Amino acid sequence: MSAATTERTPAVALNPLQRLGLWWDGVVDRYNALPKLSRLLLVILFVLFCYALPLLRPPIITTNAIDFGGVMFSVAAFALVALGLNIVIGYAGLLDLGYVGFYAVGAYTTGVLTTYHWHWPFFLALPLAIAVTMVTGVILGAPTLRVRGDYLAIVTLGFGEIIRICVNNVQWLGASAGIKDIPHPNTIGKKPVPPFDPGGMFAIPHLKWNGWVPSLDKVHETHFLVFGAVDAIPYYWLLLTAMILVLLGDRLVKASRVGRAWEATREDEDAAELMGVPTFKYKLMAFALGAAIGGLSGSFYASSQGGYISPDSFPLLLSMLFVAAVIVGGSGNRWGAMAGGTLVAYLPERFRAFADYRLLVFGLALTVLAVWRPEGLLPPRRTRRAKLVEAQIDELEGEGVVDE
Amino acid sequence: MSETGAQTGGPLTKVLEVDDVTIRFGGLTALDSVSFDIREGEILGLIGPNGAGKTTCFNVMTGVYQATSGQVLFDGKPLTKLARHKITQLGIARTFQNIRLFRSMTVLENVMVGADAHSKVGFWDALLRTPRHRHTESESTTRAKELLKIVGISARHDELAANLSYGDQRRLEIARAMATGPKLLCLDEPAAGFNPAEKLKLMELIRRVRDEGYTVLLIEHDMRLVMGVTDRIVVLEFGRKIAEGTPAEIRDNPAVIAAYLGVDEEDAS
Ligand SMILES: Nc1ncnc2c1ncn2[C@@H]1O[C@H](COP(=O)(O)OP(=O)(O)O)[C@@H](O)[C@H]1O
Ligand SMILES: [Mg+2]
Numbered sequence: 001m002s003a004a005t006t007e008r009t010p011a012v013a014l015n016p017l018q019r020l021g022l023w024w025d026g027v028v029d030r031y032n033a034l035p036k037l038s039r040l041l042l043v044i045l046f047v048l049f050c051y052a053l054p055l056l057r058p059p060i061i062t063t064n065a066i067d068f069g070g071v072m073f074s075v076a077a078f079a080l081v082a083l084g085l086n087i088v089i090g091y092a093g094l095l096d097l098g099y100v101g102f103y104a105v106g107a108y109t110t111g112v113l114t115t116y117h118w119h120w121p122f123f124l125a126l127p128l129a130i131a132v133t134m135v136t137g138v139i140l141g142a143p144t145l146r147v148r149g150d151y152l153a154i155v156t157l158g159f160g161e162i163i164r165i166c167v168n169n170v171q172w173l174g175a176s177a178g179i180k181d182i183p184h185p186n187t188i189g190k191k192p193v194p195p196f197d198p199g200g201m202f203a204i205p206h207l208k209w210n211g212w213v214p215s216l217d218k219v220h221e222t223h224f225l226v227f228g229a230v231d232a233i234p235y236y237w238l239l240l241t242a243m244i245l246v247l248l249g250d251r252l253v254k255a256s257r258v259g260r261a262w263e264a265t266r267e268d269e270d271a272a273e274l275m276g277v278p279t280f281k282y283k284l285m286a287f288a289l290g291a292a293i294g295g296l297s298g299s300f301y302a303s304s305q306g307g308y309i310s311p312d313s314f315p316l317l318l319s320m321l322f323v324a325a326v327i328v329g330g331s332g333n334r335w336g337a338m339a340g341g342t343l344v345a346y347l348p349e350r351f352r353a354f355a356d357y358r359l360l361v362f363g364l365a366l367t368v369l370a371v372w373r374p375e376g377l378l379p380p381r382r383t384r385r386a387k388l389v390e391a392q393i394d395e396l397e398g399e400g401v402v403d404e
Numbered sequence: 405m406s407e408t409g410a411q412t413g414g415p416l417t418k419v420l421e422v423d424d425v426t427i428r429f430g431g432l433t434a435l436d437s438v439s440f441d442i443r444e445g446e447i448l449g450l451i452g453p454n455g456a457g458k459t460t461c462f463n464v465m466t467g468v469y470q471a472t473s474g475q476v477l478f479d480g481k482p483l484t485k486l487a488r489h490k491i492t493q494l495g496i497a498r499t500f501q502n503i504r505l506f507r508s509m510t511v512l513e514n515v516m517v518g519a520d521a522h523s524k525v526g527f528w529d530a531l532l533r534t535p536r537h538r539h540t541e542s543e544s545t546t547r548a549k550e551l552l553k554i555v556g557i558s559a560r561h562d563e564l565a566a567n568l569s570y571g572d573q574r575r576l577e578i579a580r581a582m583a584t585g586p587k588l589l590c591l592d593e594p595a596a597g598f599n600p601a602e603k604l605k606l607m608e609l610i611r612r613v614r615d616e617g618y619t620v621l622l623i624e625h626d627m628r629l630v631m632g633v634t635d636r637i638v639v640l641e642f643g644r645k646i647a648e649g650t651p652a653e654i655r656d657n658p659a660v661i662a663a664y665l666g667v668d669e670e671d672a673s
Contacts, residue, residue: 249531252530252531252533253527253530253531255530256525256529256530256537256541257516257520257523257525257530257540257541257544258525258526258527258530259530260509260513260516260517260520261517261520263506263508263509263513264506264509264517267505267506267507267508267509268504268505268506268507270468270488270504271500271504271505271506272506272517273487273488273489273492274466274468274488274489274492274498275489275492275497275517275518275521275580275581275584276489276492276493276518276520276521276522276584277489277517277520277521278487278489279489285527380508382508382509382510382564383508385564385567386507386508386564386566386567389564389566389567
């Protein structure tokens with residue numbers, strides 16, 4: 001913790017994105033310096049804020065053109081996916097370009113189990129969907145992870161497409177028409193009886209804002225905890241809960257010999273192997289865990305508000321966006337990856353008015369990022385530390401005062 | 405201190421046997437019917453001009469290359485076809501001539517990776533924070549810190565490996581290899597790029613390492629240093645073993661003198 005403080009005041013001129021990283025370090029440092037109780041309190045407040053966000057509808061960030069709850073749902077879905085893909089790309093250094101394939105496997109497993117073939121309840125289908133996706137990951141990874149590098153990227157890229165094409169051609173999976181009317185998770189509380197009884201245990205009003213003045217919005221209420229077609233917010237809560245659990249697990253596993261083995265493998269696979277790390281086993285573990293988290297998100301997606309999936313829901317572009325989320329956010333840092341997922345999902349929805357220029361802006365943003373901050377917005381602190389030292393050394397060398 | 409050292413020629417157990425190993429890369433024979441053994445508790449020097457096949461010898465021993473013919477026996481059992489991490493777990497550890505640290509991990513973490521070699525902790529232990537996880541973790545941390553102290557870089561344990569000075573990186577490589585708890589520690593030119601004072605300190609360290617109970621195989625160019633620290637020496641030239649014996653025997657061996665006289669400044673220095 002303390003070693004970083006000396007590097008906080010570099011002699012090198014910084015661009016805004018690098019300042020962002022330093023600012024974030026400052027935030028983390030100040031947080032870490034707090035007593036344990038205050039930290040716990042802050043975390044609880046932050047988590048509550050995240051849960052309440054779609055109810056609070058703060059000005060500026062709320063999307064008024066389209067349902068904010070729905071946007072928050074897809075933001076959470078992207079953040080969760082980025083969290084999973086970060087294990088694969090960020091920790092273990094495996095470039096997985098077909099992540100959408102796992103998303104699709106999770107979604108379709110849920111779809112099939114809960115609709116016309118079987119009529120399982122969602123919460124029974126969910127663990128099986130995760131398991132099936134994980135097994136898919138192992139089957140795909142076992143032969144390909146033995147080979148190095150680029151090969152994996154190509155195989156996974158193919159996998160993403162193959163899943164989509166297969167689904168498109170299998171009648172049993174609904175073919176191109178997809179699966180409709182996927183049941184929602186069970187409502188907790190009273191079942192809604194349309195059109196007049198919204199159901200649920202109690203209703204939570206939203207806020208509405210007149211400029212910066214908030215007031216209660218009694219017309220729009222979220223009914224706790226109704227999973228229906230009207231309100232996306234309960235789905236968002238469900239997904240957020242899953243995300244927090246995954247985040248906690250990620251933290252625990254990363255800060256252990258497993259996390260070290262992943263990192264060592266990413267840094268130098270041969271050296272890791274020669275230091276006693278069974279690199280193949282750990283790569284496969286990262287790959288399967290990533291797949292499982294992808295399947296988890298897919299499963300939630302399938303049974304969400306719309307309750308409809310089709311091959312078109314899983315285009316290759318989605319894989320690219322997932323990878324972009326991790327890279328943009330800062331591969332290797334779970335907060336960075338989640339921030340990346342959030343941005344990639346949120347910005348296009350917020351700026352729908354400019355939808356025509358979406359890809360252009362996206363491309364420009366990526367270019368700026370590549371020039372100013374190739375390691376992403378919030379890469380792991382250690383990467384930032386290393387980069388900073390490098391930059392300082394370059395600077396010194398420029399002045400010809402390095403004597404080593 | 406040195407009572408624990410090997411008595412040259414004594415009836416000591418063989419830790420490792422290189423048995424008639426030949427390895428070819430295309431037309432090039434990098435090792436040609438090389439045989440020697442390493443005895444418990446000794447420091448064996450492996451010397452020879454550049455390109456003689458010393459590093460290749462390490463690579464065969466640690467499973468990086470498969471011998472074209474012949475075999476390597478560790479504790480009497482052949483290592484052929486064993487996965488590299490299994491060989492490390494059996495008890496052979498090495499450093500690299502061209503430093504290969506986990507550069508964006510901290511110094512302590514680098515050593516911890518080595519210490520993990522025998523850890524039974526898996527995914528579920530980590531996720532559920534089982535007693536086994538906590539116990540192993542604190543034990544390896546202690547061990548890693550100890551090793552950093554032994555090689556003399558414990559003050560920098562929180563630094564990134566990439567940010568260490570060249571010499572400290574070499575020291576870290578040694579600590580990381582030792583952390584795997586090897587019976588046999590193979591050091592590939594650990595003193596390369598050091599000045600004479602640093603070299604002396606390093607040799608001191610290697611002696612200390614041996615006194616800790618490790619058997620050491622040392623590749624080193626500097627003849628004086630090798631003479632000073634090793635119990636026995638094996639000399640390679642063009643992939644062939646041309647001599648083997650005590651430092652005194654090697655010093656007077658005409659074949660060795662010839663090999664080293666035919667070598668340019670840099671190698672001999
Ligand atoms: N993977 C390889 N492919 C081809 N040639 C190799 C390979 N590894 C080593 N060699 C060759 O084997 C010979 C011995 O190399 P090496 O063992 O590195 O020598 P040194 O004694 O200096 O460590 C050299 O001629 C080298 O070029
Ligand atoms: Mg060499």
